[in-house]
Amino acid sequence: MNTKYIFVTGGVVSSLGKGIISASIGKLLQARGYKVTIQKFDPYINIDPGTLNPYEHGECYVTADGMETDLDLGHYERFTDIQTTRNNSITTGRIYKTVIDRERHGDYLGKTIQVVPHITDEIKHRMLREGLEEGLDFVITEVGGTIGDIESAPFMEAIRQLRWQLGRDAVCVHLTYVPYLKAADELKTKPTQHSVKELQSMGIQPDILVLRTERHLDDSLRMKVASFCNVDLECVVQSEDMPSIYEVPVSMQRQGLDAAIMRKIGIPVGETPAMRPWHDFLHLQQEAKAEVHIGLVGKYDLQDAYKSIRESLHLAAIYGGRKAQLHFVNSEAITPDNIAEKLEGLSGVIICPGFGQRGIEGKITAIQYTRTHGIPTFGICLGMQMMVIEFARNVLGHTDAHSTEMNPQTSHPVIDLMEEQKHITGMGGTMRLGAYDCHLREDSKVRSIYGKSDIKERHRHRYEFNNHYLSDFESHGMQCVGTNPTGNLVEVVELPDHPWFIGTQFHPEYTSTVLHPHPLFLDFVKACI
Secondary structure, three states: OOOEEEEEEEOOOOOOOHHHHHHHHHHHHHHOOOOEEEEEEEOOOOOOHHHOOHHHHOOOEEOOOOOEEOOHHHHHHHHHOOOOOHHHEEEHHHHHHHHHHHHHHOOOOOOOOOHHHHHHHHHHHHHHHHHHHHOOOEEEEEEOOOOOOHHHHHHHHHHHHHHHHHHHHEEEEEEEEOOEEOOOOEEOOHHHHHHHHHHHHOOOOOOEEEEEEOOOOOHHHHHHHHHHHOOOHHHEEEEEOOOOHHHHHHHHHHOOHHHHHHHHHOOOOOOOOOOHHHHHHHHHHHHOOOEEEEEEEEOOOOHHHHHHHHHHHHHHHHHOOOEEEEEEEEHHHOOOOOHHHHOOOOOEEEEOOOOOOOOHHHHHHHHHHHHHOOOOEEEEOHHHHHHHHHHHHHOOOOOOOEEOOOOOOOOOEEEEEOHHHOOOOOOOOOOEEEEEEEEEOOOOHHHHHHOOOEEEEEEEEOEEEOHHHHHHHHHOOOEEEEEOOOOOOEEEEEOOOOOOEEEEOOOHHHHOOOOOOOHHHHHHHHHHO
16 A cells, blocks of 8 residues: 555644654554554754753654654654654754755755745655655654744645645644633633644644543533534544553554544554553553662753653563652762762662763762662763763772863873764764664673673763773773674673672663563663562
8 A cells, every 4th residue: 555644743732742642653553564653853943952951852862873863752662663763853954954955056956945845845755755765554743843833834834735645645633732720620622723723724634633631521522622623523532641651552542543544544444453462561560569769860850851761760660560769869969978868768770871060970979879888770871981980989099080071181081082073073963873783791790681792772972981991990890891892892881799780881771662671671670679
C-alpha cells in the first residue's frame, strides 16, 4: 500500500502530551503489523536543541547517528523500539538554513524566495521523505507548539497542502484541552471549539480529536464536541490523566483510536491486537508496590531535564518488582557538612550529566560520600568525569585534579579536551555525538552486566578521560574497563571492591525502552534494592 501520513497537532495550551499520543499511535499501529516511524517538527529557529538550556526545553535527546533532538524522540523510541535518526527531528532553523543555502548556491535560478512555496515545499519534502525512502506503512508527524503560534504557520500551510495532495492517505489528529472549572463544577468545551476553529481557518479540518482532560468525559460532552467541530463521534477520544504514561496506548486502543485512523484512511480494521508484551509490562507495573529510593544529584531542578534517566530508572525498577521514588538532590546545595543528611534514606545515587562549572563541587562531595560508604553509584557522562576527579583528589592525592572544562590551569587535568575538539570554535552539533563502539574488559563487572564484550552506545560530550593518568588510576583500584577500540578512549570506569560504582562516558539512558530496559539500569536498581 501507499505510505500513509498522520499529522498530530495541538491546541489551547502546550504540554498536553502530543509526544505521548504520537508514540501511542505508533505503538498501536506496530501492534497491527505495520512498519512505522515518528518525526517531530519544532517551530523554533534553533538548528537543534543542542545549545538550549534544559530549563528552556528539557533534556536534549541524541539519536544513534549523532543528531541532538527534542526529548519527544525519547518517547518515540521507548514506546516503539524504533531507532530514530536525524531525519526524525526537524526545526524551522534547519528548514530555513537549507533554503537559504540553496539560494546562495544559485539553485533557484534568480527567483524571489518566499515562505510559500519555497519554505513550505521544503517542509513537505521533509514530511514525505521518510515514507518515500524507507518504504514505511505509516509516518506519524508531530508538530510542536500550539495552533495559532506565528512560527508554526508555515508547518500548518504545508500540512494543508499535503492533505489535498494525499487525499485519504493523510489524517489529521488534533489534541486539545478540556478544562474543569471547579467553581462552576463544569467541564468546558469552548477552548476545544476555538482551537478547531483556528485550525479550520488555516484550511485544515481535523479528522480525529483527542481531548486532554483531568476528569472523565461522558458521551454527551463528546457528542457536543463532535457536532460543533464537524468530527464523527467515534473520532472523539479522551486522554484522561493516567497513573502512568505507559497506560496511554492501552487507553487509546480501548477507545478505538487506531481503529478510527484505519477507517479514515480506508483500511479494514480487523481484530484488535492483543499487545501481550505491553500488558505483561503493565501488570508488572501494577504489582510493584514496594519502593526503592534513588537520588539524582544534579543542578537542573526540572523533571524534563533528566527525562530519559528518570524513565530508565522507573522501567528498571518495575522489572525489579519495585516502584522507583526519585529524589532530586541539588548539587549546588551540597557541602561536606550536610551530605549525609542530603543522601539519608537513599538506596542509590545517580550522578547526572551536564555542562559547566555550576554545582560541580557538590557532585564531587556526593561521590566521595557514596564511594566511602558503599552506596550504589552510577555516573553518567559528566557524572563519570566527576567520579574520576574525586578519585584523583582523594585517592591519588592530586588535590587540584580537575577537568580543563572547569579549570584550564589545573596541574592535573585528569579530564581533558579531546584532541579533535581542540580546533573547533562553533558550539552547535560539534561534540562527540551518536553511537560509538566500546570494548569491555573480560573480567569486569560491566562485561558481566552486558553479557558481551563489544557494545555500541550514544555519546554527547567534548571532554575525555586523560590516558596519561591511566596506569596511576588502575594501580590504585579504579579500573578503566571500557574503551573505544579506534581511539583507545576510556568509556567506562568501575571500582571492583565497591557494591556498585560505575561511570560511563556514554548515555545508556538513550537506549532503554519499555520492553527492553537497559542492562546497566537494571543491574544498578537491583543493587539499590
